[in-house]
Amino acid sequence: MPFLATARYGKDNVRVYKVHRDQETGVQSVTEMTVCCLLEGAIETSYTEADNSVVVATDSIKNTIYIKAKENPVNPPELYASILGQHFLDKYAHISVANIKVTVHRWTRMTVDGAPHPHSFYRDGEEKRIVEAAIRRDGITIKSGIADLTVLKSTGSAFHGFVRDEYTSLPETWDRILSTDVDCSWTWKVFPTLAAVQEGVERFDKAWESARQITMKTFAIDESASVQNTMYKMCEQILDAVPESQLIGYSLPNKHYFEIDLSWHKGLKNTGKDAEVYAPQSGPNGLIKCEVARS
Numbered sequence: 382m383p384f385l386a387t388a389r390y391g392k393d394n395v396r397v398y399k400v401h402r403d404q405e406t407g408v409q410s411v412t413e414m415t416v417c418c419l420l421e422g423a424i425e426t427s428y429t430e431a432d433n434s435v436v437v438a439t440d441s442i443k444n445t446i447y448i449k450a451k452e453n454p455v456n457p458p459e460l461y462a463s464i465l466g467q468h469f470l471d472k473y474a475h476i477s478v479a480n481i482k483v484t485v486h487r488w489t490r491m492t493v494d495g496a497p498h499p500h501s502f503y504r505d506g507e508e509k510r511i512v513e514a515a516i517r518r519d520g521i522t523i524k525s526g527i528a529d530l531t532v533l534k535s536t537g538s539a540f541h542g543f544v545r546d547e548y549t550s551l552p553e554t555w556d557r558i559l560s561t562d563v564d565c566s567w568t569w570k571v572f573p574t575l576a577a578v579q580e581g582v583e584r585f586d587k588a589w590e591s592a593r594q595i596t597m598k599t600f601a602i603d604e605s606a607s608v609q610n611t612m613y614k615m616c617e618q619i620l621d622a623v624p625e626s627q628l629i630g631y632s633l634p635n636k637h638y639f640e641i642d643l644s645w646h647k648g649l650k651n652t653g654k655d656a657e658v659y660a661p662q663s664g665p666n667g668l669i670k671c672e673v674a675r676s
């Protein structure tokens with residue numbers, strides 16, 4: 382006999398833009414985000430018995446995302462996600478979990494003639510700030526993160542001492558290019574209520590700034606023995622810098638840059654210490670992940 386093992390539904394890819402206009406200074410600030418909201422609860426009969434009486438239409442969920450963005454701050458995204466999720470629990474007794482994902486896109490203020498421009502912005506990269514929150518009646522779990530922060534270092538990275546056997550063709554290296562798209566997350570200890578999220582709300586921007594800063598500084602200054610070791614060092618520091626976090630995670634593709642032997646052309650030297658022109662690879666890539674928890 383089949384049974385419904387899991388079920389959640391809602392609206393994905395809801396794009397939202399909000400502007401704040403400071404009436405005194407005339408300075409405007411903007412936030413653009415993509416929201417996903419999936420509900421769980423006593424909704425089984427909508428799947429098994431065509432009972433739509435338990436369905437809050439995904440169209441209504443979309444409307445709610447806009448209305449809550451109008452009525453409340455959208456920054457920090459952890460707060461907006463929690464407020465939005467809490468609404469569905471407060472409004473609908475049969476909904477037990479609201480899963481909210483907020484992806485914040487970059488709009489960085491332009492500097493024009495040396496001064497910050499009051500209402501013009503540019504996209505300075507595909508990096509995103511991400512929040513995944515699960516709002517339940519017994520608490521709110523929040524995972525914050527950074528995605529698609531593309532970084533490269535042209536030296537200061539080695540990889541040697543790995544297993545060598547009949548499957549190995551990779552030479553050891555003491556100096557290589559290291560490049561990745563950073564996906565980093567920090568999971569907060571469970572917040573018992575929405576009020577607990579709201580109290581000390583500055584913690585969220587502070588943690589994001591720390592994680593970003595630690596990621597970039599460690600990437601830059603670490604004499605990297607491997608992606609594994611460098612990411613572990615990042616995790617340790619974020620655990621220290623964000624006391625309310627309980628788990629730090631990284632997922633890092635190792636985006637390879639291959640040397641090109643050009644010696645066939647007039648004896649051109651372009652390998653080893655003479656390597657200058659490389660071939661960036663789009664795939665395959667290494668993929669290295671870890672999560673580091675407090676003991």
Ligand SMILES: O=c1[nH]c(=O)c2[nH]c(=O)[nH]c2[nH]1
Pocket residue numbers: 540551606607608609635667669
């Ligand atoms: O930092 C690295 N870790 C690996 O596990 C690995 N494997 C590989 O081929 N190159 C690298 N680099």
